Amino acid sequence: MSPAILLVLALGLGLAGWLAARARAWTFRRDSATGRIAALPNYHGWYVALWIVIPVLLFIGLWSIIAPQLVTQSVLAAPAASDLPSFGFQRNAILSEARSVAIGNSSGVFNPAAAALVEPYRDALAKFNLIGVLATLIIAFLTGVWAFLRIKPDFTARTRVERAVMAILLFASLVAILTTLGIVVSLVFETIRFFGMVSPLDFLFGTHWGPDPMSNPDNPDPSRYGAIPLFWGTIYIGAIIAMIVAIPLGLMSAIYLTQYANPRLRAWIKPALEILAGVPTVVYGYFAALTVAPAIRDAALAVGITNASSESALAAGLVMGVMIIPFVSSMADDSIAAVPQAMRDGSLAMGATTSETIRRVLVPAALPGIVAGIMLAISRAIGETMIVVMAAGAAANLTGNPLEAMTTVTFQIVAMLTGEGSFDHPATLSAFALGFVLFMVTLGLNFVALRVVKRFREAYE
Amino acid sequence: MVTVVHPNMEKADAKMSARDVSVYYGDKKAIDDVSIDIPTKYVTAFIGPSGCGKSTFLRSLNRMNDTIPSARVEGEITLDGEDIYRSKMDVVQLRARVGMVFQKPNPFPKSIYENVAYGPKIHGLASGKAELDEVVEKSLRRAGLWAEVSDRLDDSGTALSGGQQQRLCIARAIAVDPEVILMDEPCSALDPIATAKIEELIDELNGSYAIVIVTHSMQQAARVSQRTAFFHLGKIVEYGRTSDIFTNPLEERTKDYITGRYG
Amino acid sequence: MMAEHTVKAFDEDITRLRGLIAEMGGLAELSIQEAMESMVNGDESLAEGVIARDKKIDRLEAEVDKLAVRIIALRAPMADDLREVIAALKIAGVVERIGDYSKNIAKRVGKIEGRKHFEPLTLLPAMGDIATEMVHDVLTAYAARDPVLAREVIATDDKVDAFYNSIFRNVVSYMVENPATISSAAQILFIARNLERIGDHATNVAEMVHFAATGNYPPDEDR
Ligand SMILES: Nc1ncnc2c1ncn2[C@@H]1O[C@H](COP(=O)(O)OP(=O)(O)OP(=O)(O)O)[C@@H](O)[C@H]1O
């Protein structure tokens, strides 16, 4: 509750600062001989407002972290707290129960020890809330007045506001990057733990996968941690079968849309394709598992293949391919459309037909972009989880037969993490190693794809 | 208002003729009832202020306007007496006979050799590698580019300088041995030396091909052409010998335009 | 009057060029008048002035040449403008010649003896007036870009020629009758010849004016 109030307070103070500074800047402007000042009054307003809001927000951030601790401490200092259990689970339970009553989240207490603490808790909360509000006001006042005093007719508020805006934007983009880094670090951490138990060589080059979560965690059997069948399954489903479907279909639809479709049709089909990309993958999973896989099995049985399983790489791959079509086609579409019209005109003016122009000029010219699109699509496909979970099966087969069940890296990550092994069992930890490999591969693919796209852009601009 | 055609022009065989041609973009009329004969053995220049429809008319001569969905051509345009807009006309064949060079050099992102060989390949003009080599060399020589690129035919065409690229595009156009070459401001992106080379090349080609060139440079039109047509607001205001148009135009608007008094 | 050029400085150049021609023409016209006056009155100091003025006309011609070349180089004139500049270039040369003839007449002032009773001298002023008028008219035609007036000037040349022929006959017969004055009479012949040349040159200028204004030389029957 208190951070929300503080927030409103901060914004209100900011608004007040903004209005005050703006009004003051207007008077500069009115008084100046030329009617010109170094920055428009609005910028002076923003300058002061930023000087109020940013320090206050920083303070609120800090305060919302330390305030609860201060509250707890002061509650513990109260006489009623002296007969609490000295530490551990029970003590925390009592404290949090008292707290939730004090805040008003629950109405009564079960534990009489907690009941005694409700009152001190209320007092402490009220006290620190007051301190928070006062501190906020003081900070806002100090920084606001300081900023307000700085504004003068020749004060370059505009450039300063510009700098502040830049800093805010930088902060926003750093959040995303730091999050990614955090993910990598945590993955690496667990991966290293796993490789401490199973050698990376066994993991990366072993051909048998069958971790046993119930085995003795201190003495894992490295021969059960060979991830090659998983890698193969991933590549076979995501990069081979799915791509056999997605590349030709995606490319052809892109060519049709950019070169042949009239604008009205294009205005319908392109969004429709993009909707395909927005369908939740679990829906594709159902479709693969309930419709495509049985159909494939029946078809296989009909032609006399008796050992066809009801879960197959083919089913998962086909559906995944369909799912990936929009990725391939929209990248291909963009890069074909980015080939300058002059190139196309040049070819047509030579007497080439549209299809000759596409084959000999447009596609070669757009090839880097198309390749990049395919790579992004592959990285998307091999990271795809839901479809394979539902349709590909769990058996780590190392085979080229698309009718057999196969399993993939993503499937096994799910299986290991949700398995019954304890958290520090190597079978569970192997999920992190798998995730790490997957992450590195997709990162590599994306990296290469972006480089290729960049080169392509440079060529035409 | 009709076109003023100079009465003292010598009779010349018309390679292409336009009769009452109008071109529309959607509802907008960009070319309004234009009639003109393009002579076989001369260079014809189209001049006129920006937006007056020179490119539009030029593009209707090899049906490049077909590639713009909203464009529509009315009237009759003939090549050697055949209507090029008749339904049986093979557009692909037409464009092989009426080549085009664009304002901005647009070599394909392929090797120099492949750029020139492109046309002969799609039209099957050369049987075998040796013959193709010959066509490529001949076209590059005619375009005055051979000496500069003979030792790097496998380099990308886009790696050449602007002037070289434009000559490559001309080489590409003449490789299919067209009868008419349309050039839309071919020198607008080039320096004076490269421009001079292209002009020399046009002089060289003059006589073998009917050439139509759109240009914003009066000097260039005066230098390379024998016939000049002045376009204004979608019409041809005046058409005559270049020497007459530039020394003694009959129409006030032509005079104002070429003496720099336009608008 | 023609519309203005998009580039204003072009208009300024052309205006200046025309101004120089007009100035040259005015000086040349004045020179003919004064040369004839000094001739009739034997006013040698006036004759000196004519001779001195020729220098100035030469300087103006050089200036016209320079300006015309500059306009061609910098402005690349076309059509009317091109004709205008070329015509100016040629007219300047012709006017300079007219100045030379006036100087030539002025130089002969001291060579006529017994001026008071020298009959052939009385023939000259009328011819001089016609020549002066031609120069005056052609400059007016130039200033107004008036091809009609230019053609009138061309037509006047016949009168000057006729005058010359009649003076020639008269003077020759006078020479036969008065052998003592033969050298003065010969001077009169030269002067008449000079005036006839001035008429021819004025005709040339008129043709140029016609060309600049219309793009064509005047049809043959006028010449
Ligand atoms: N693709 C198009 N769609 C609609 N209108 C067009 C199109 N192309 C040209 N126009 C219009 O047609 C008119 C003639 O254009 P065009 O390109 O033929 O002029 P231009 O004489 O070649 O001009 P410039 O000298 O600037 O190249 C212009 O008014 C232009 O706006």
Ligand SMILES: [Mg+2]
């Ligand atoms: Mg154009």
